Amino acid sequence: MTLSENIAKLRPSATITVSTLARELAAAGRDIVNLSAGQPDFRTPEWISQAAIDGIHAGRTRYTPAAGLPELREAAARYMTRGTGYPADGARVVVSAGAKQSLFNACFCLFGPGDEVLIGSPYWTSYPEMVTLARAEPVPVAGSADDDFLLTADDLEAAASSRTRGLIISSPSNPTGAVYSRSRLGAIAEWARERGVTLISDEIYQEIYFGGEGAKAPGALDLDPDAVGNIVVTNGMSKTYAMTGWRVGFSYTSAELAAKMSALQSHVSLNAATPSQVASIAGLVQEERAARDKAAMLEAFARRRLLVMRLFDELLPGCAYIRPEGAFYLYFRVDGCFDDEADCAGDICTRLLEEAGVAIVPGEAFGDPRYARMSTASSDEEIEAGVRRMAEVLG
Ligand code: PMP
Ligand code: GLU
Secondary structure, three states: OOOOHHHOOOOOOHHHHHHHHHHHHHHOOOOOEEOOOOOOOOOOOHHHHHHHHHHHHOOOOOOOOOOOOHHHHHHHHHHHHOOOOOOOOHHHEEEEOOHHHHHHHHHHHHOOOOOEEEEEEOOOOHHHHHHHHOOOEEEEEEOOHHHOOOOOHHHHHHHOOOOEEEEEEEOOOOOOOOOOOHHHHHHHHHHHHHHOOEEEEEOOOOOOEOOOOOOOOOOHHHOOHHHOOOEEEEEEOOOOOOOHHHOOEEEEOOHHHHHHHHHHHHHHOOOOOHHHHHHHHHHHHOHHHHHHHHHHHHHHHHHHHHHHHHHHHHHOOOOOEOOOOEOOEEEEEOHHHOEOOEOOHHHHHHHHHHHHOEEOEEHHHHOOOOEEEEEOOOOHHHHHHHHHHHHHHHO
16 A cells, blocks of 8 residues: 555554553553653542533533534633733634644644744653654754753754744643743744744643742743734643543644644544533633642642652653653653663664553654653552662663
8 A cells, every 4th residue: 555645654652652662461361550651640620520420411421513502602811811911712713632632623724834833852752753754854953951951042943943933832841841930931932923933832731830839831922912923822621630531631822723623523523522521611701620639649749749859859860851840750861871772762662662561752752862851640559669670780
């Protein structure tokens, strides 16, 4: 069979591949500590699930408009623009089957052959693939390692060309957990506006932030709208509401681009599953109830963050890590463990899986084979067991 050029460079998602393999090994009886994919280990709050069940019984099981139920678009617009200078306008929001689809929609609608898209590196594994699927060229750009790889306008200027059309960043970052301050984000947004570059800001971990109780990490919409050019901000229910499997994400952009993304989606998948949208409305609208559940989850993430850093300091002092300010990952160096048989993170991670039964994701997936990423969205016991096992092999 001859396959299309569209997918000539396509590779499956490394994060999904490793976590699937880990689950298969566990199902086959292997003792596996799975610290690969980043998904909260909590159950979706019961009252959110109940809203979907009630919706199904009430017959909310049909197609919705491509961009999502109007009530959900409005609620997502309010959620994303709270405390900002941007209008809570549902016409600027498109609801998709996960932020993954939101990001794909944005890339496909904005970029094409001949375009270059800068990607803050290390990056979430799917960004370069999405850009490539749009037939544009991903250009990874890393800030200084001493600065947790966060970008400056100078880094961007050095990497840009006359063909640069877009910039994709995540803050809090997957995989590093690094967070842009509002002023740094402002400098980047200003650079993008001056350069005519669309900024895609992935803020799915915005509320998983350790900068203060109830605080959200600074986002692109917190900036002065007059100082910001074209932007797409993506967020969703997966992480903050422990709803990965429900598949609801959303983007906030201009009404013009939102209409195009909706048109694209109307041909590709139409709408995020209707019961999932109904559940998401409940989650977003019942703010006080949601705040209590989110606070409990954040407390666990914060405790695990301290736990994993303590364990690394004690047991793996040779593996320097980036101190995460948000999200639920630890991104650490493994190049100090390279030897005759292992000269990249992929080899080290294979060794860890085979010899210690620990599944983590090699840095190749994020653009840097000197590092590896473990998820801390697992129980304290699993995290502790995972790091202890890693230390036996790597230590
Ligand atoms: N962006 C980042 C940085 C992520 O880690 C994820 C995790 N899957 C996503 C987007 C997509 O999330 P979802 O499709 O589940 O909304
Ligand atoms: N975003 C999570 C991760 O990076 C989930 C898997 C995925 O969608 O890539 O592990």
